[in-house]
């Protein structure tokens with residue numbers, strides 16, 4: 001396996017470069033390119049051509065390599081299938097929005113949590129990602145955003161949609177971030193310090209790992225917390241999210257409330273609306289009936305939260321069905337009438353890979 005320059009400390013990089021009979025200042029130039037996401041030495045314009053060639057022959061620049069890149073038809077979403085140095089694959093998604101450029105990153109290769117509606121868990125957990133491997137995902141997006149003309153300029157994220165820098169991060173890709181808390185916190189610290197991405201522009205989504213939420217409370221940074229809830233009662237949640245056998249809804253909500261109270265932040269609730277096909281092929285609502293909406297409203301009334309309703313995205317390997325548009329709107333109306341802030345998540349890039357984990361899954365199966 002070739003050494004990865006991005007993973008080296010400044011001292012190690014300097015040693016590596018002087019070992020190639022190059023002056024020390026080349027190490028600083030290379031670090032600068034790596035930090036902008038340069039995928040190969042060939043693009044490092046201020047290095048001599050022979051050094052660029054030699055570097056690409058003996059070393060890998062970044063800890064991730066693009067295997068596949070898919071663009072949505074509207075040009076707003078780019079999805080990347082990335083390969084790590086040991087051959088594991090992960091996904092990350094760049095979304096160009098009206099409020100800035102947002103990147104959804106993975107925190108693990110695969111996932112152990114076993115949520116019944118999710119493609120990312122079908123091959124189990126392979127391993128945790130390192131801080132470098134998570135950080136490198138936003139650099140892939142950054143490099144993509146800038147295009148050739150902008151790559152020489154310093155990075156200045158500011159949330160301006162006309163700015164070609166990553167401005168927001170969501171940790172909502174493959175994996176449960178609070179099963180890899182130390183590296184995920186290391187990543188957020190680094191994104192804040194090195195890319196200037198504010199805490200309030202970082203959102204971490206968990207399926208409800210209570211000790212991990214408590215770790216975030218101890219860490220003390222005012223990021224946004226999202227809970228993947230997907231059911232309003234323990235009885236129903238037990239059927240689709242194995243984590244619920246360990247941490248019940250009341251415990252998860254108590255930990256989330258403590259986090260949001262500490263930082264005076266609005267809690268995000270993720271809720272996938274699921275149906276099932278009955279014997280006649282008709283869709284029967286699984287967690288999206290009127291009663292479910294009322295129970296969810298009871299659970300959330302009075303809380304400072306926003307519910308993101310996500311109509312289910314078909315995954316071949318899962319036997320759920322999408323509820324009708326009417327059912328989705330009825331569910332939302334019930335919540336809104338109870339005073340619960342609710343929006344229906346706009347699906348981005350559905351034409352380039354239906355669900356989180358699907359790209360990696362298909363690749364592993366040779367599709």
Ligand code: SF4
Pocket residue numbers: 111112113114115118119120121173174175176207228
């Ligand atoms: S929804 Fe999230 S936590 Fe659940 S299996 Fe999928 S990736 Fe893991």
